[in-house]
Every structure is written in C-alpha cells, then in structure tokens.
Amino acid sequence: MSDGPRTVLVADDDEDILQLVSFRLERAGYTVVTASDGQQALAAAREHKPDLAVLDVMMPGLNGYEVTRQLRDDEATAAIPVILLTARVQEADVSRGFEAGADDYLRKPFSPQELRSRVQAILARRSVR
Amino acid sequence: MIDALQLLGGALSVLAVATMVVLVARRVALSRTERRRAALEHELTPLALELVDGEEPELGRLSAAQERALAAILGRYARKLRGEPRDRIAAFFEERGAVRRELGQLRSRRSAKRATAAFALGDMGALSTVDALIGALDDRARDVRSAAARSLGMLEAEAAVPRLVESLAGSEVPRAIAGGALLAMGSKAAPGLRSLLDAPDPGVRANAIELLGFTGDATDADALDKALREDHAIAASSWGEHAEVRAAAARALGRIGTRRAAAGLRGALNDPAPFVRTAAAHALGRIGDRDAFDALVRQASDDMYDPAQAAAQALAAIDPMKAMRLGGVEGASAHLAEAAALAELEPA
Helix, strand or coil: CCCCCCEEEEECCCHHHHHHHHHHHHHCCCEEEEECCHHHHHHHHHHHCCCEEEEECCCCCCCHHHHHHHHHHCCCCCCCCEEEEECCCCHHHHHHHHHHCCCEEEECCECHHHHHHHHHHHHHHHHHC | CHHHHHHHHHHHHHHHHHHHHHHHHHHHHHHHHHHHHHHHHHHHHHHHHHHHHCCCCCCCCCCHHHHHHHHHHHHHHHHHECCHHHHHHHHHHHHCCHHHHHHHHCCCCCHHHHHHHHHHHHHHCCHHHHHHHHHHCCCCCHHHHHHHHHHHHHCCCHHHHHHHHHHHHCCCCCHHHHHHHHHHCHHHHHHHHHCCCCCCCHHHHHHHHHHHHHHCCHHHHHHHHHHHCCCCCCCHHHHHHHHHHHHHHHHHHHHHCCCCCHHHHHHHCCCCCHHHHHHHHHHHHHHCCHHHHHHHHHHHHHCCHHHHHHHHHHHHHHCHHHHHHHHHCCCCCHHHHHHHHHHHHCCC
C-alpha cells in the first residue's frame, strides 16, 4: 500500500450521493474515483486498485452484492475492503451483504461524517495488519 | 360554395401552422429553462456541498432563481442525509425564511399549494414544523394528508406516531405512504406504537402491532403475546377486526423472532380464523419452534389451503430432514408432500 493519499472508489447511480460522499472524502484527504453502475465500479476497481470501495446495493446492471462477490473472486481486487450503502434495512439484506464479503454496512439516509469515520476505521485496521 | 371551402381550408392551414409554431416555441422555451436550471445547479452545487458539510460558505445576495436552485439541491440532499448535515439544511431554510413561507402556504385555499408546502416542509427538515404537519393530517384533501404523512416520516417525528397510525387504520392516507412514514422512523416509532397496543379501535391496534413487528424488539414479546390471545368470543360484527389483531401479533412475533411467545403461537394454530392460523404457522417456522412440529403436521394434513400451505413451509424450515421423510411417504397429504419438496431446497 502506498504512502500517498488513499484512493476510495464510490459507486452509486444517484448523482447526489456521489457528490455528497466524494466531497466529504476528498475533504478528508482521500482521492475519490466514482462509478455510476456496477459494471463501471468493477472496471474502476480493476483499473485503480482503490484502498476501499463504497458501493450502493441497488445499482443498475450489477448490484452491490454482486460487485462485492466479483471483487472477492478476483485475486487482484480480493483484498479491497467494501462498505455497502443501502436503503434496505432488513436483517436478511445485511446478512446477504456480509455473506457476499462486505466489511461494513451503512443505511441510507446516511451521515457523510459517519461514513468517513467508518472508512478511516477500516483503513486503519488494514494498515496495522 | 367553392370560395367558402377554399377560405375554410386556408384558415385551417393557418391554424395548423400557428399551433405548430406555438408548440415549437414552447418546447424551445422549456428546454432553455431546463438548461438555465441545470447551469444554475451546476454553479451552486459546490456551495450546497460546503453548506451541508458545515463550512459556512459566504452566500451573499442570491437572485430569486439562484435561491430556488439552491433550495432544490438542498431539498434533494435532505432526503438522503441524516444527522448534523440534515440539521444544517433545516437551519438554512429557517434562516432564509423558506420554512415560514411554506407554513403560510399550508393555509392556502388551494389544495395543490397546501400539498406542495406539506411536501416541501419534509425536505426542509425543520422540526419546528411537526405540529403544523400533524395538523395537516386532518386536511380535507387526501393529497395534502399524504404529503404531510410522508414529511412527518422524513422528520422522524415521534409525536406524530399515534395520529399516523390512526390515518393508516382509517385509510385517510394511502397505506404505503403512512406505513412507509412510520417505518422510516425505525426504532423511534416503537414507543408511540407501544402506546397504541391498548387503543380501543381494533384497526388501530392491528396496525400498531404490525408495525411494531418491524420496529420493535424482544421486549415487546409479552405485549404481543397478550394481543395474540385477544378474546375471540366477541360480537360477530367485529369478529374480523379482532382476528386481524391476533394475526398481526403472530406476524410481528415471527418478525421479531423471539421464542418467548412460542407457546402462544402454538395455541394460535387452533384459532377459529384461518388467516390467524396461517400467520401463526409462518411465525413458528421463522422462529424454528420444534415443539410445534406435530401440530404443524396436523395443520398441513387437515386444514384449509392457506393455513396448510403455511404449515408446510414452516415444517420445511423447522426440520427439513423430518419434513422430507414425512412428505415422502405414500399417501401423504398434498401439503406434506409440498413440505418435503420445500425441505429439499433448504440449505443443508
């Protein structure tokens, strides 16, 4: 992992969410790469090898669970931590996210500050391993 | 005669051309307005993001169009945010006088204006508007009541829970909107819902219980168990409503997933209302109550279609191996065979 600014991939089909998350993470010193659907998110993850990915669950094409699963199946992206961002709150959906390999879950409506804290916490845990 | 027809033809042609010109001009004007709006939003987005992030940007004097564009962006952001960023949006709208303006519109004589105001107040996120929005649930226009219900859910207004449940039970607001508003509050709605468990109207009780299944927790088991045993020896005129209470209690216990009320659910398999037996079987399947297995086998074998099918699903969920053995026997009932088929689909 490089010493430069950490890169976070943010994927959501909602332009407002992309703006809000990107703004907060950029202000916190991260480099942000955005994608507006699941296919774009996978391509961006393979191209940029981000330090972490924030994925919306309900995206057109590939949903967040499927993107997470495909990231885990690819050796080059398997270690990227994933936070799922979703409006769905049923327990079964949370389990499904963790089964797919997600590291954390954040419910919409969300707090950008809370998201930043979770990003920081996951990246800090990774860097001490 | 021919002259008159020629004149009429000419007039119609002129009219057609004029209509086309008007339509094209309108389309051009609309697309220009849309481009202008998009450009303004593009220009103001960084300002909106700073504001939401707590950076206190210098707003200066905004034109009316800029003010509208900024309000539109912040309104959209408010639907997606919670916590301090949302409070900042509310403070912005309060300071700029927008909340006061919309509260004024809520008293307009035109229902469309009242509905628009009720909707906008939810996006603005100002808690000071809760009382006015609860009042709007009594509006004579359904659109206004619906917009107010949606906004109260966005504001997570706990004080509105009893009135929202009444609106739901009385069909004053579409079920999806009132229910959605209460679910949007999450666990914040639970205390208000609990306070309605003794409401005199069985419709209110049934709806409160149903929603408590989504927002409550294991501590609600005893109260739900009591509702499950609600007396069914009552006047025939309200028999159905009271049975709805028991069915809602069974569903809620299944969703909460506690075994604490398993005995009550097993008792509900003998309820006189088939839809209560159906709900009880589903709930027992969800909590995996092995003690209910034999009673569920009887229900799958002898009961009416819906309760028997629910029992089959529960059997497959509780003990797939046993369900497969029972359903595989020659002469097994259709629903026991269904339980066996479902059990094969259960993960090992």
